Amino acid sequence: MKRVLCIVVWLALVTPATASDIAAICTQKGGRTASGETFSPEKLTAAHRTLPFGTMVRVTNLRNGRTVVVRINDRGPFNKGRVIDITPAAAKELSFSGLAPVTLTVVESVH
Numbered sequence: 001m002k003r004v005l006c007i008v009v010w011l012a013l014v015t016p017a018t019a020s021d022i023a024a025i026c027t028q029k030g031g032r033t034a035s036g037e038t039f040s041p042e043k044l045t046a047a048h049r050t051l052p053f054g055t056m057v058r059v060t061n062l063r064n065g066r067t068v069v070v071r072i073n074d075r076g077p078f079n080k081g082r083v084i085d086i087t088p089a090a091a092k093e094l095s096f097s098g099l100a101p102v103t104l105t106v107v108e109s110v111h
Helices: 002-014 088-094
Strands: 018-025 045-047 056-061 067-074 082-086 099-108
Touching: 018 088, 056 082, 056 088, 067 082, 067 088, 082 088, 082 099, 088 099
Parallel strands: 018 082, 045 067
Antiparallel strands: 018 099, 045 082, 056 067, 056 099
């Protein structure tokens, strides 16, 4: 049983997780994120409902193919149909404002 659990955990860490949905720009003004960090709109960070804090995620804008790697440091979004909230700096890298269809790929999991 222990061996099976180890294999399942290993597969979860080495298999890239993907999701395709809508990204939004976080418009928070100051304050702290759920991880305890100070929110900084100029950093490449994001909010996700379930990914562990510190996980690095490649976000691809499906409208133009642009990508950015962000670090998960907050929880959200809390609107149905949205899979990730990103900072204004990350949205600038992806060349969008408002909402955009995206694909997410975990590039580095936190152990």
